[in-house]
Amino acid sequence: MTTMEITxxxxxxxQIAALLEQNSQLVFDYRDPQGNTEARSHVHGLxxxxxxxxxxxxxAKSDALTYGRKVDSIAKELTAALETAIxxxxxxxxxxxxxxxxxxxxxxxxxxxxxxxxxxxxxxRQDAILKAAQEETEKAKAEVAAxxxxxxxxxxxxxAIEIAREDAESKAQAEREASAARxxxxxxxxxxxxxxxxxxxxxAIAARERTIAAQEQAKLDQAEAVKLAEQRAKDQAEKxxxxxxxxxxxxxxxxxxxxxxxxxxxADILELLPALGATDHASVLAQAIYNGKIRNVRVIDExxxxxxxx
Numbered sequence: 001m002t003t004m005e006i007t008x009x010x011x012x013x014x015q016i017a018a019l020l021e022q023n024s025q026l027v028f029d030y031r032d033p034q035g036n037t038e039a040r041s042h043v044h045g046l047x048x049x050x051x052x053x054x055x056x057x058x059x060a061k062s063d064a065l066t067y068g069r070k071v072d073s074i075a076k077e078l079t080a081a082l083e084t085a086i087x088x089x090x091x092x093x094x095x096x097x098x099x100x101x102x103x104x105x106x107x108x109x110x111x112x113x114x115x116x117x118x119x120x121x122x123x124x125r126q127d128a129i130l131k132a133a134q135e136e137t138e139k140a141k142a143e144v145a146a147x148x149x150x151x152x153x154x155x156x157x158x159x160a161i162e163i164a165r166e167d168a169e170s171k172a173q174a175e176r177e178a179s180a181a182r183x184x185x186x187x188x189x190x191x192x193x194x195x196x197x198x199x200x201x202x203x204a205i206a207a208r209e210r211t212i213a214a215q216e217q218a219k220l221d222q223a224e225a226v227k228l229a230e231q232r233a234k235d236q237a238e239k240x241x242x243x244x245x246x247x248x249x250x251x252x253x254x255x256x257x258x259x260x261x262x263x264x265x266x267a268d269i270l271e272l273l274p275a276l277g278a279t280d281h282a283s284v285l286a287q288a289i290y291n292g293k294i295r296n297v298r299v300i301d302e303x304x305x306x307x308x309x310x
Contacts, residue, residue, distance in 0.1 A: 008060040009074055012052060016078055019049055023085045030092040039089045050082045051270045111241070122234075126227065133219050140212040147205050151198070158194050261296045268294040 026042060029035030057075040165187060169176045176183065269285070289297055 006060055006071055006074055008056050008071075009078075012049075012056055013078075016049060016053070016081070019046060020081060020085060023088070028089065028092075030089075030096060036093070036096075039093065043086055043089050043093075046082050046086050048270075050079060050086075053078050053082070115238075118234075122230065129223050129226075133216070133223065136219070137212075137216055140215070144205065144209060144212070147201070147208065151201055151205070154194075154198065154201070161190070264295045265297060 023042070023046070028039040028042070030039055053075055057071050060071040165183075268288070288294055292298075
């Protein structure tokens with residue numbers, strides 16, 4: 001059985017052989033921006049040549065079924081060689097993309113841990129402030145209780161003096177009558193002094209209670225003001241962090257949209273490539289762009305735009 005020669009592949013075979021020879025000698029620094037770009041450009045060229053093989057295959061296969069099987073076999077061999085060449089450079093690019101995603105995930109985890117630690121520290125600080133305020137209140141209450149106990153002792157002492165006075169009057173009626181005026185004056189002086197002392201002590205207790213109440217209110221107001229200021233600072237910091245994450249997400253979304261549009265344009269052009277073998281390339285592409293067959297590409301009539309500007 002004679003081997004059927006597929007002449008349509010002859011021109012592209014030499015081109016692919018040259019590309020494979022070049023591919024075996026190329027070495028890219030995938031982590032360097034320029035090297036990364038060069039690697040992507042090289043892979044893009046291999047993909048275009050792969051698409052050209054597919055175009056030749058379709059053209060050649062249309063002649064006959066037997067001829068088509070031979071075409072498919074050769075195309076499969078050539079495509080496999082190109083796929084191997086692509087994989088050599090695509091795999092390191094995929095590894096770099098995965099590493100970048102892992103770094104972003106780690107940054108989000110660290111940020112969440114820091115936020116949780118800050119909230120725990122804030123809660124502990126607020127608990128310490130509340131405990132100190134409670135201790136101060138208990139101390140003030142103890143001072144008031146001591147003052148009231150002393151007041152009760154003074155009342156009992158004055159009652160004892162009054163009882164002693166009455167006993168003395170019953171036992172020494174004659175002496176009391178002789179010195180009644182003097183004793184009455186002395187007793188009245190003592191009673192007046194005691195009343196004044198009692199009144200002064202009551203006023204002191206009331207003033208102390210008002211002072212304690214004012215101090216407690218001032219501490220509560222200060223704690224509330226500190227808490228409010230810290231909450232505002234915390235809210236501002238969280239808002240700034242959220243804005244930064246939102247901006248990062250918008251930038252990533254913009255990059256993804258750009259890559260998608262570029263991919264769509266490339267796919268539409270590759271779909272037109274089979275028609276370029278028998279016609280003028282520039283003419284076919286120009287007609288496709290003008291007729292809107294390439295997505296995301298729109299024709300602007302500069303004559304109309306100039307007229308509108310005038």
